[in-house]
Amino acid sequence: MTPHQIFDRMRAEWLSGAPTYDGAMLADDVVTELPFAPPGRPTRLEGKQAVIELARAGRASFPVRFDDCRDVVIHETADPDVIIVEYELVGTHTATGVQSSAPFIGVLRTRDGLLAGWREYQHTMAIAAALAG
Incomplete structure (x- = not known):
């Protein structure tokens, strides 16, 4: 799969409620990073x-x-196996019904058609507010 295809699959899984990753799309030595976890x-x-x-x-x-996963902008890099993705996730708190959104930036790296790396930068204040409901 290409980096675009892997991101499309990740986005589809977010919206389906499934975990973000399935084993078929991951390299054995995949690395995920969330610097602002x-x-x-x-x-x-x-x-x-x-x-x-x-x-x-x-x-x-x-x-x-x-x-929803909206306002998606994909930036190509000099490396064909790496893209930078800007997007906004929109969600509804399951207990309160309150809808909110948060922007993200992800750096996605593939190798041999598999996800080899994902670094995600999150708007932590927006996420905290969404989780508060």
């Missing part, structure tokens, strides 16, 4: 199994249903 959450994960386990646990406990 909230306290208590890892900022870096290495390896397919670690990434899958955290994605499943996180999705199961996350009180927001994603309704």
Whole structure:
């Protein structure tokens, strides 16, 4: 898969309520990084199994249903295996019904058609407000 195809698949999984990653799209040595992760959450994960386990646990406990991924802008880089993606996730808090949104930037790296790296920069204040409902 190309970086664009992998991002499209990630976006489809966010909107379906599934964990972000399935094993078929990940390189065995995949690295995910969340430099601005909230306290208590890892900022870096290495390896397919670690990434899958955290994605499943996180999705199961996350009180927001994603309704839309909009304003997507994809920036090409000099490396054909790397794209930079700007997007906004819109979601509804499952307990309160309040809808909110937050902007993100992701750096996506592929290798041999698989996701090899994902670095996501989040608007932590917007996410905290959304989680508060």
